[in-house]
Amino acid sequence: MxxxxxxxxxxxxxxxxxxxxxxxxxxxxxxxxxxxxxxxxEAKDIYQDALIVFWQKVIGGQLILTSRISTYLYSICLNLWxxxxxxxxxxxxxxxxxxxxxxxxxEEREKIIHECINELGxxxxxxxxxxxxxxxxxQEIAExxxxxxxxxxxxxxxKCKKRLDQLVKQKYSASDFLD
Amino acid sequence: MSxxxxxxxxxxxxxxxxxxxxxxxxxxxxxxxxxxxESKFQLQKDIVDSIRNFRKAELKATLNAVEVGVGGSFxxxxxxxxxxxMALLGIGIYYFTGNTENSDLPEISNNEISENNQGTVEKxxxxxxxxxxxxxxxxxxxxxxxxxxxxxxxxxxxVAAETKATENKDINDKSSNIQEVKKPxxxxxxxxxxxxxxxxxxxxxxxxxxVPENKLNQVTETYLxxxxxxxxxxxxxxxxxxxxxxxxxxxxxxxxxxxILELNTPTGISIYMFYKENFYELEQNQEKITPLSAIEDGxxxxxxxTIRDN
Numbered sequence: 001m002x003x004x005x006x007x008x009x010x011x012x013x014x015x016x017x018x019x020x021x022x023x024x025x026x027x028x029x030x031x032x033x034x035x036x037x038x039x040x041x042e043a044k045d046i047y048q049d050a051l052i053v054f055w056q057k058v059i060g061g062q063l064i065l066t067s068r069i070s071t072y073l074y075s076i077c078l079n080l081w082x083x084x085x086x087x088x089x090x091x092x093x094x095x096x097x098x099x100x101x102x103x104x105x106x107e108e109r110e111k112i113i114h115e116c117i118n119e120l121g122x123x124x125x126x127x128x129x130x131x132x133x134x135x136x137x138x139q140e141i142a143e144x145x146x147x148x149x150x151x152x153x154x155x156x157x158x159k160c161k162k163r164l165d166q167l168v169k170q171k172y173s174a175s176d177f178l179d
Numbered sequence: 180m181s182x183x184x185x186x187x188x189x190x191x192x193x194x195x196x197x198x199x200x201x202x203x204x205x206x207x208x209x210x211x212x213x214x215x216x217e218s219k220f221q222l223q224k225d226i227v228d229s230i231r232n233f234r235k236a237e238l239k240a241t242l243n244a245v246e247v248g249v250g251g252s253f254x255x256x257x258x259x260x261x262x263x264x265m266a267l268l269g270i271g272i273y274y275f276t277g278n279t280e281n282s283d284l285p286e287i288s289n290n291e292i293s294e295n296n297q298g299t300v301e302k303x304x305x306x307x308x309x310x311x312x313x314x315x316x317x318x319x320x321x322x323x324x325x326x327x328x329x330x331x332x333x334x335x336x337x338v339a340a341e342t343k344a345t346e347n348k349d350i351n352d353k354s355s356n357i358q359e360v361k362k363p364x365x366x367x368x369x370x371x372x373x374x375x376x377x378x379x380x381x382x383x384x385x386x387x388x389x390v391p392e393n394k395l396n397q398v399t400e401t402y403l404x405x406x407x408x409x410x411x412x413x414x415x416x417x418x419x420x421x422x423x424x425x426x427x428x429x430x431x432x433x434x435x436x437x438x439i440l441e442l443n444t445p446t447g448i449s450i451y452m453f454y455k456e457n458f459y460e461l462e463q464n465q466e467k468i469t470p471l472s473a474i475e476d477g478x479x480x481x482x483x484x485t486i487r488d489n
Contacts, residue, residue, distance in 0.1 A: 018238075019245050026247040028414070035412040048242050052235060078411070082423070085409075113229035125233075132227050133234035135195065161191075168226055 003069050010058045013134060013144055018055055022048075025070055029077050036081060046084065050076035060135040109172075116167035124160035131157055186216060190223045406439055406450060420452075420461055421468045427461065430468060440486060451483055458483045 001009075001020060009017035026047065033043035053076055057063040065072060117125060126145060130136045136144065142153040192198055193206050210217045407426040413419075416430035427450070429437065437454040439461075450461040457473035458480055474480055 015238075015241060019241070022242050022245050023247055032412075032414070048239050051242065052238050055238070074414075078413075082409070109225055110229050110232065113226055114233060117230065117233050128230050129234035129237070132195065132230045164226060164230075165222075168222070172222075 003065075006069060007058060007065065010055060011061075013059055013130070013136065013140075018051065021054075021069065021073075022051055025073060028070065029073060032074065032077050033081050037085075038081065042084070046077055046080050050080055053080075056134060112171045113168055116164055116171060119167055120160065120164060123156070124163065127153070127157050127160050128164065186219065190220050193220075194224060194227045406441060408437075408439060410435070416468055416470075418471050419468045420459075420465070420471055422461075422463050422465055428468075438487070440483065442486070453483070453487055 001017070006017050006021060010021075029047040029050065030040065030043035033046050034040060038046070050073055054063075054069075054073060117128075120128075123145065127141060130141050130144065131138075138150045138153045138157070141147070141157070142150050145153070147153050147156070189206060193203060198206065210220055408429060409426055410429050410431075410433055412432070413430045417432075419430040421428050421430075427439070429452075433454065437452050440451040440453065442449045442451070448463070450463060451474075452459045452461055452471070454471075459471045460474055462469075474483070
C-alpha cells in the first residue's frame with residue numbers, strides 16, 4: 001500500500017490499515033528504542049503508542065502530512081522515548097511514593113468507570129470511543145455505524161453518555177467516592 | 180433542567196477541545212468560582228479520560244495480536260544499559276569562579292596566555308601571589324581573558340593590540356560572571372588530570388599575577404547550570420546535534436568520547452564540543468537537528484585548546 005492509500009483508509013477509521021502499518025515498520029521503529037537503551041518490551045510499547053497518536057491525528061483531521069509516514073512515525077517514537085527516559089530518570093530520583101499514591105487513587109476510579117463502560121452495549125461503546133478518542137465528527141460516526149443521519153448519531157451519543165454517567169454515579173456512591 | 184443540559188454541553192466541548200482559547204479561559208474561570216460546577220466537571224473528566232484509556236487499551240490489544248513476523252525476532256539487548264545513560268546524564272564537573280561584579284576589577288594578566296592570544300592582553304609585572312585563593316583567581320582571570328578574546332575573534336578582525344587591550348578592560352568591567360565549565364564524560368579519568376594541571380602551572384601563573392588582597396574575600400563559588408547531554412542513535416543522522424528542552428542531543432556514534440566546554444561570556448553562555456581532535460560550536464537556539472561541522476578559525480581553535488588544557 002502507498003502512503004496515500006494508507007492515510008485514506010486510516011482517516012476512515014479502518015483498523016486493517018493500522019495493522020498493516022504496524023507490521024510494516026515494526027522493526028525500524030523498535031530498533032530506534034532498543035539501540036537507545038530500551039528493552040524490547042519498551043520498544044514495542046513506545047511504537048504502539050506512537051502509532052496510536054498517529055491514528056488519532058489522522059482520523060481527527062489534525063494532521064497535514066508533509067513527509068513520509070515512516071519519517072513522521074519515527075519522530076513521534078523518538079519524542080515519546082525521550083519523554084519516557086526523562087520520566088524514568090525523575091522517578092528514580094524522587095517523589096516515587098507520592099506518585100504511587102496518586103496513581104493508586106486514579107487507578108481505582110478508572111477501574112470502576114472501566115467496568116461501567118463494559119456494561120454498555122457495543123453501539124454505545126463505539127459511539128463514545130469514536131467521539132472522545134478518535135474525535136470523529138457526528139457525520140463520520142453516522143457513516144461508520146450506518147445510522148440514518150447525523151441527528152440519529154447525536155441523539156444516540158447523548159443517550160449513551162447519560163447512561164454511562166448514571167452507571168458511574170451509582171458505582172461511585174456504592175464505593176464512597178462521591179458525596 | 181435547561182441549565183443542566185447547558186453545563187453538560189459546556190463541559191463536553193471543553194473536554195473534547197472544541198472551545199476557542201478565549202472560551203476555554205472563561206470556562207476555567209467559571210470553574211474556579213463555582214465548586215458545584217467544578218465537582219461535576221471533575222466527574223466528567225474522569226469519565227472521558229477513562230473512555231479514552233479504554234479505547235487506547237483496545238487498540239493496543241489489537242496491535243498486540245498482530246503477528247509481526249521477522250521483525251519481532253530480536254535478541255534482548257542492553258536491558259541494564261539504561262542505567263548507564265541515567266548515570267551519564269547526571270555527570271558534570273564544575274570549576275569554581277570568582278564573583279567579579281565589582282566594576283573596578285583588577286587587571287590580571289598571564290604571559291603565556293597573552294602570547295597565545297597575540298599579545299592582546301595587557302601585561303603587568305606583579306608580586307608573587309601564592310595562596311590558594313589567589314591561584315584560583317589567577318586561573319580564572321586567564322580564562323576570562325581568553326573568553327573575551329574568543330568572543331572578539333568571532334565577530335571582528337584583528338585590531339591593533341593597544342585598542343584591544345582597552346576593549347578587554349571594558350568588557351572585563353561589564354562582565355559579571357565569567358566562568359568556565361568543563362564537563363568530561365568520564366570524571367574518574369578526567370578529574371585527577373585537572374588537579375594536576377593546576378599544580379603544574381602554579382609557578383608560572385602566580386609569578387605574573389597581581390591580586391589585591393582586599394579583593395580576596397569577595398571570591399565566591401558559583402555553579403553554572405550544566406548542559407545535559409544525551410547521545411542518540413538515529414538511522415538518518417550520523418553526526419548531528421540539536422537542543423531540545425534545554426538538553427543537548429548528539430546523534431551518532433560518539434562512544435562518550437566528546438567533551439563539552441561551556442564558556443560564560445559577557446553575551447551569554449557559549450557551548451563548544453571537543454571530539455576527536457576537532458572543536459565544534461553548538462548553538463543553543465538550534466532546535467533543529469543540524470550537522471556538526473568542525474571550527475576552522477585557527478585562532479579560535481587555539482583559544483579553545485588553551486581553555487581545554489587548563
